[in-house]
Amino acid sequence: MNKPKQVTIVEVAAAAGVSIATVSNVLNRGGIRSSKETIRKVELAAEQLGYRRNTMAAGLSRSKTYEIGLILPGLTNYYGQLAEHLQIEAHNAGYHLSVFSSGGFDPDIERRNLEVLLQRRVDGLICHGLAMGFESTRSIVNSGTPLVLINGWNWPEDIALGAVNLGFAEACKQSTKLLVERDCRALCYVGSKGSKVIDEQRRMGFNAGIQQYASDVIHEIVDTTKDLDIEAFLTSLLQRHVAPVGIVAFDDHVALRILSAANKLRIEIPNQLQIIGINNDYIAKNSYPGISSWDIPYSYQAQTAINKLLHKFGNKAESGEEREIEVPLTFIERESTKLLKTE
Amino acid sequence: MNKPKQVTIVEVAAAAGVSIATVSNVLNRGGIRSSKETIRKVELAAEQLGYRRNTMAAGLSRSKTYEIGLILPGLTNYYGQLAEHLQIEAHNAGYHLSVFSSGGFDPDIERRNLEVLLQRRVDGLICHGLAMGFESTRSIVNSGTPLVLINGWNWPEDIALGAVNLGFAEACKQSTKLLVERDCRALCYVGSKGSKVIDEQRRMGFNAGIQQYASDVIHEIVDTTKDLDIEAFLTSLLQRHVAPVGIVAFDDHVALRILSAANKLRIEIPNQLQIIGINNDYIAKNSYPGISSWDIPYSYQAQTAINKLLHKFGNKAESGEEREIEVPLTFIERESTKLLKTE
DNA sequence: CTGTTAGCGCATTCAG
DNA sequence: CTGAATGCGCTAACAG
Numbered sequence: 001m002n003k004p005k006q007v008t009i010v011e012v013a014a015a016a017g018v019s020i021a022t023v024s025n026v027l028n029r030g031g032i033r034s035s036k037e038t039i040r041k042v043e044l045a046a047e048q049l050g051y052r053r054n055t056m057a058a059g060l061s062r063s064k065t066y067e068i069g070l071i072l073p074g075l076t077n078y079y080g081q082l083a084e085h086l087q088i089e090a091h092n093a094g095y096h097l098s099v100f101s102s103g104g105f106d107p108d109i110e111r112r113n114l115e116v117l118l119q120r121r122v123d124g125l126i127c128h129g130l131a132m133g134f135e136s137t138r139s140i141v142n143s144g145t146p147l148v149l150i151n152g153w154n155w156p157e158d159i160a161l162g163a164v165n166l167g168f169a170e171a172c173k174q175s176t177k178l179l180v181e182r183d184c185r186a187l188c189y190v191g192s193k194g195s196k197v198i199d200e201q202r203r204m205g206f207n208a209g210i211q212q213y214a215s216d217v218i219h220e221i222v223d224t225t226k227d228l229d230i231e232a233f234l235t236s237l238l239q240r241h242v243a244p245v246g247i248v249a250f251d252d253h254v255a256l257r258i259l260s261a262a263n264k265l266r267i268e269i270p271n272q273l274q275i276i277g278i279n280n281d282y283i284a285k286n287s288y289p290g291i292s293s294w295d296i297p298y299s300y301q302a303q304t305a306i307n308k309l310l311h312k313f314g315n316k317a318e319s320g321e322e323r324e325i326e327v328p329l330t331f332i333e334r335e336s337t338k339l340l341k342t343e
Numbered sequence: 344m345n346k347p348k349q350v351t352i353v354e355v356a357a358a359a360g361v362s363i364a365t366v367s368n369v370l371n372r373g374g375i376r377s378s379k380e381t382i383r384k385v386e387l388a389a390e391q392l393g394y395r396r397n398t399m400a401a402g403l404s405r406s407k408t409y410e411i412g413l414i415l416p417g418l419t420n421y422y423g424q425l426a427e428h429l430q431i432e433a434h435n436a437g438y439h440l441s442v443f444s445s446g447g448f449d450p451d452i453e454r455r456n457l458e459v460l461l462q463r464r465v466d467g468l469i470c471h472g473l474a475m476g477f478e479s480t481r482s483i484v485n486s487g488t489p490l491v492l493i494n495g496w497n498w499p500e501d502i503a504l505g506a507v508n509l510g511f512a513e514a515c516k517q518s519t520k521l522l523v524e525r526d527c528r529a530l531c532y533v534g535s536k537g538s539k540v541i542d543e544q545r546r547m548g549f550n551a552g553i554q555q556y557a558s559d560v561i562h563e564i565v566d567t568t569k570d571l572d573i574e575a576f577l578t579s580l581l582q583r584h585v586a587p588v589g590i591v592a593f594d595d596h597v598a599l600r601i602l603s604a605a606n607k608l609r610i611e612i613p614n615q616l617q618i619i620g621i622n623n624d625y626i627a628k629n630s631y632p633g634i635s636s637w638d639i640p641y642s643y644q645a646q647t648a649i650n651k652l653l654h655k656f657g658n659k660a661e662s663g664e665e666r667e668i669e670v671p672l673t674f675i676e677r678e679s680t681k682l683l684k685t686e
Numbered sequence: 687c688t689g690t691t692a693g694c695g696c697a698t699t700c701a702g
Numbered sequence: 703c704t705g706a707a708t709g710c711g712c713t714a715a716c717a718g
Contacts (some may be wrong), residue, residue: 006464006486006487006711008710008711008712009711010368010711018688019690019715020689020690020711021688021689021690021712021713021714022687022688022689023712024712024713024714025687025688025713033493033687034687034688035687035688037381038688050485052458052461052462052486053462053466053711053712054403054462054464054710054711054712055399055459056398056399056402056403056463056464056710056711056712057403057409057464057694057710057711057712057713058711058712059399059694059695059712060397060399060400060403060693060695060696060710060711060712060713061693061711061713062694062696062712062713062714063711064387064696065399074423075422075423075424075426075442076416076419076420076423076424076427076710077419077423079423080418080420080422080423081419083418083442083444083445084417084418084419084446087443087444087497088446091455094454094700096456097443098440098442098443099418099426099441099442099443099444100430100439100440100442101426101427101430101442102429103427103431105661105696109434112439113439113711115395116398118395119396119397120398120399121349121398123395123444126449143349143393143395144349144391149706158383159410168669169689174443177531179630184456188662221391233500233540237519238354251498253625253629254632254709256626256629259628259631260630261631263606263631264632266480282596282599282628283599286596286599286600286603287599287603287630287714288604288607290601298693302412327502333609344694351694351695352695352696352697353695361704362704362705362706362707363695363696363697363705364696364697364704364706364707365703365704365705366696367696367697368697368703368704371697376703377704378704379703380704381703381704396695396696397694397695398697399694399695399696400694400695400696400710401695401696401697401699401710402696402697402710403694403695403696403709403710403711404696404697404698404709404710405696405697405698405710406710440693467707603688628699649692677709687718688717688718689716689717689718690715690716690717690718691713691714691715691716691718692713692715693712693713693714693715694711694712694713694714696709696710697705697708697709697710698707698708698709698713699707699708699709700705700706700707700708701704701705701706701707702703702704702705702706
């Protein structure tokens with residue numbers, strides 16, 4: 001009763017009164033054309049018998065799977081969205097995408113996922129920098145499987161050339177500029193070191209912004225990873241500096257926590273405190289007040305990644321294409337920052 | 344340079360000076376034991392040559408893939424979390440999970456995903472009720488592939504027996520009870536019809552709760568799908584009823600929107616308005632005030648689903664096990680409802 | 687156009 | 703305990 005011995009092309013061939021080669025031909029529209037009559041017969045037989053092509057056999061035979069593997073650090077929020085868009089783009093390109101999560105940064109799970117995908121002989125791999133250790137990546141590259149890194153900043157060239165990265169640094173840099181323009185007298189970056197490179201990028205951008213646009217403004221950096229007491233922090237922040245104080249939050253989640261604490265403390269937003277988040281989550285739009293945030297061009301990033309992979313499939317010469325690509329974010333202003341009158 | 348002709352057991356066999364059968368034996372610890380010496384030789388050779396078993400060939404040969412396919416309506420929030428937990432449980436059971444999203448309720452994408460998975464000859468399928476049409480489901484069942492439905496309430500028995508469902512109805516029912524106990528004089532369910540069956544379950548539970556615990560309390564039902572003006576709604580709600588009014592929100596996202604509107608309108612929570620969400624998201628915990636919500640036992644639900652699938656693999660007789668299983672949620676109380684003094 | 691044939695890489699009898 | 707042989711389902715030349 002289990003697995004009713006799936007029907008194969010042999011049976012379809014028999015039913016249609018043709019050879020298996022013919023069945024194979026008509027069923028995947030290969031270069032070879034068949035007579036209308038034959039096509040009809042085969043398709044009919046296949047339909048009636050409920051034929052379903054066995055991917056393993058096909059893949060084995062032509063050593064090409066039309067499968068792309070995706071390894072992400074998780075599947076929530078940004079990652080989940082990205083996965084959805086990548087799936088769509090992969091599909092448009094005639095491939096399908098198998099999504100795997102490394103459940104945080106667990107190196108064991110990471111290796112296992114990778115092994116599974118490689119043993120499957122996927123045509124290509126898309127991995128999020130955060131989900132991969134250097135060793136794993138080297139092993140992919142050595143295996144000869146084309147790889148596109150997402151958000152893998154500054155990876156050693158010998159193990160991975162180029163990546164599709166979000167412009168977090170630039171966004172944070174611009175955030176400082178925006179906050180200063182909105183009269184902030186002190187600036188603070190509230191990060192999340194647990195997110196490693198991601199946090200690093202934001203921090204870098206923040207510092208760069210300070211240097212370029214606010215060298216005379218007081219600034220500081222704190223981290224939420226070790227259960228920062230946000231209320232105490234905000235209180236102190238406002239005591240120590242002249243309002244309004246501007247905060248660049250690690251993401252909209254962190255921004256929400258800050259916002260909530262501020263609401264609780266009756267801190268006025270944006271008069272006393274201004275906040276900019278990143279991701280432009282559901283949260284940013286639906287909190288009160290709304291949180292100004294940087295929107296991520298999921299679709300564009302996904303497209304870019306898939307295209308880059310496709311490009312590698314064609315194994316063209318290693319042109320300049322192999323460099324890192326930066327995908328810019330878009331600022332969406334809401335009530336958590338003081339809207340400029342001009343414009 | 345692409346695909347450096349992956350090494351096969353033939354080469355490993357040659358390098359180790361044994362036959363391919365022996366290599367196969369030692370490499371997957373089959374029932375047959377080999378001499379220590381042979382094992383050593385083979386493992387060494389495999390290691391040095393960088394051998395990686397070809398899943399397709401293995402699967403083809405034994406018609407068993409150790410792969411489970413997962414089809415979800417999306418990958419954000421609840422779905423993403425669920426996927427992660429399912430992946431872990433699948434792994435613990437010796438399988439791996441390939442995750443696919445149907446991108447909402449698009450029947451085309453749904454069929455395609457299904458087809459891909461079936462053609463892959465996955466050993467089993469886990470599908471979210473929302474992601475599947477009846478026809479697709481029937482086609483799975485007919486294919487003989489074991490299927491476990493998640494959150495598939497009241498499916499026709501002939502196409503899918505049993506499912507692992509979250510107890511949304513009961514949670515909503517209890518919500519009404521809780522709100523009444525906390526002195527609410529009027530109750531309202533703010534739903535989201537766009538989520539179809541999910542919303543239906545909640546609505547049912549709400550109505551059941553009203554009937555059983557609050558038959559004398561004024562109540563109403565509204566829907567956010569068609570861009571409900573939440574501020575206007577809240578204003579009207581509080582004008583029409585005696586405070587405090589209790590709201591059962593579709594989920595924490597909807598709850599956040601209501602909360603934000605309330606904050607904006609300076610409505611006092613929980614004195615004038617009480618809110619209960621569902622999902623116990625990040626939002627619920629980090630908003631101000633915190634939102635009372637129902638926590639989802641992801642891990643338990645995932646375990647249950649995988650176990651049920653495993654059970655089907657053993658194709659035991661269709662025991663009573665085939666009935667629907669309900670997974671209960673847990674209430675987490677926060678400031679959006681009035682904490683009872685007792686307890 | 688259509689049929690024949692030879693693998694793809696591996697697991698699995700069944701003899702030695 | 704090990705090896706030679708057979709087949710999984712399909713594709714890809716190559717003949718007819």
